[in-house]
Amino acid sequence: MAAVELKGLGKRYGAAVAVEHVSLRIEHGQLVCLLGPSGCGKTTTLRLIAGFIEPSEGEILVGDKVLSSPARTVPPEGRNMSMIFQSYALWPHMTVAENVAYGLRIRKMDRATVEAKLKAILSTARLEALADRYPGELSGGQQQRVSLARAMVVEPETLLLDEPLSNLDTNLREEMRFEIRRLHDRYRYTTVYVTHDQAEAMTTADLIVVMNHGRIEQLGTPLEIYDQPRSAFVARFIGGSNILTGQALDAGHVEIAGARLVAEGRPLKAGETVALSVRQHEIDLLTAPPTDGVNVVKAIVSRGVFLGSSRDYTAVLGDKTEIRITTPPDRNVMPGAEVWLRMPARGCRALMGGNEA
Structure with missing residues (x-):
């Protein structure tokens, strides 16, 4: 497994600057939160890492392999990454087990391997009792766990989460913050988590990247960011x-x-x-x-x-x-x-x- 590195990353849409000179190294196994208000560039940065959009400048590397640059961008399917969106994007006609196993089946893994991996992730995500239910029969928190299990079961190099708890009520959000951290500690995938909620970042992250106007305002552990804000923006946020x-x-x-x-x-x-x-x-x-x-x-x-x-x-x-x-x-x-x-x-x-x- 390798680190994810952003080098002078930038994205412009005409005269509008969405991301500007972002440099960041995410070590293997770290959970890093991109934190900031709407329009700060955090989701654009995540989509650049995923390969959904191409950078205007700079590079994205995993290990020593360049995945994105202005000259060439490896498409999302060519990156060993899984992404979880705000909408859980579960197949409504598939059961929990079928949804979770979908990524394994399209990779044409043999039946025994699929069953073994499926059993393990359902147990870890506490979904065994729900395996035969359909998404419409689940609560928001249960659907979120299915989405996490589906992303993790394919063993990605990097896990990307875009505001994954924004559709949950307050109590469920609090519960799922700890659930995401628990699953991360179990699998130790390199994880990039986008949120505007400081409590989510403080609860889940090894490292917080506070973004403002497309730039990194401050980077540090939750304790460092809280106890030692370097700017008025970070202190207020x-x-x-x-x-x-x-x-x-x-x-x-x-x-x-x-x-x-x-x-x-x-x-x-x-x-x-x-x-x-x-x-x-x-x-x-x-x-x-x-x-x-x-x-x-x-x-x-x-x-x-x-x-x-x-x-x-x-x-x-x-x-x-x-x-x-x-x-x-x-x-x-x-x-x-x-x-x-x-x-x-x-x-x-x-x-x-x-x-x-």
Whole structure:
């Protein structure tokens, strides 16, 4: 088995740039999520890997074999890849067993081999009891497992998933995130997974590639992406951070709304404009001024919403910046109340690139 490598990959449609200078190496057995909002280039990148579209520039390699370049593109059927779409694309007139075995039969494998592989994948995907049912008799989650089993049973070098859980309800999506990870751990296929849902990416991925405007904004493990966002875009997209703009006082302090905050993330230069990322749940909302006043900003509550397991507040700083805070459900503060927001130094991360989204 070999790594999948994208080298300076680009795709243009006339003057419109869908993917621009994307370089990425996916090691064998890794599950990599392409994560980003609609229009960021993630699905185009996946379709380039699959061979459904040709690149305008750059190359796609599996091992030392070039599969795509502007000069030549190996067609999808010439790549040892399986792709799972948003629609499960199951044959309605075939049973679960017939759907799963379809790829093996068109490869003209002998009957004993087909039966052995089918039995193994049905067991792994927990589909044995459903083998004789038709797709119309299955739930959405069951259909998704059939689709996964059909893709995996042919033992592809690379497994491609395009928003595979988007048609499921919330509870099923949560269940299937873990199911996809479990099946990946069992088979260890090189997997590229496209999603706009950060919870899916955090749950399933070894490596997350955050995309924005056709480019890679940041690449890292789920923990690195969450704890160390390098741009305002990544900080907002992953975990719902507040972005506060202030002026650096020295290498480790920023003044925001008249308050002096300790900042981490990168060394600062006195006088520079700095964007700080502060996550909503890391802010402590206080109804009385603290005695120490370290990393504390004064604000006025403008909105509060009870969400059952938590409360969501919006407060306005002295410089008119709005900031959101998530608190335990028993922290009840009325709009108009004066509050003090304590922001831990480890949670105040100085970002690269100012306040750009």
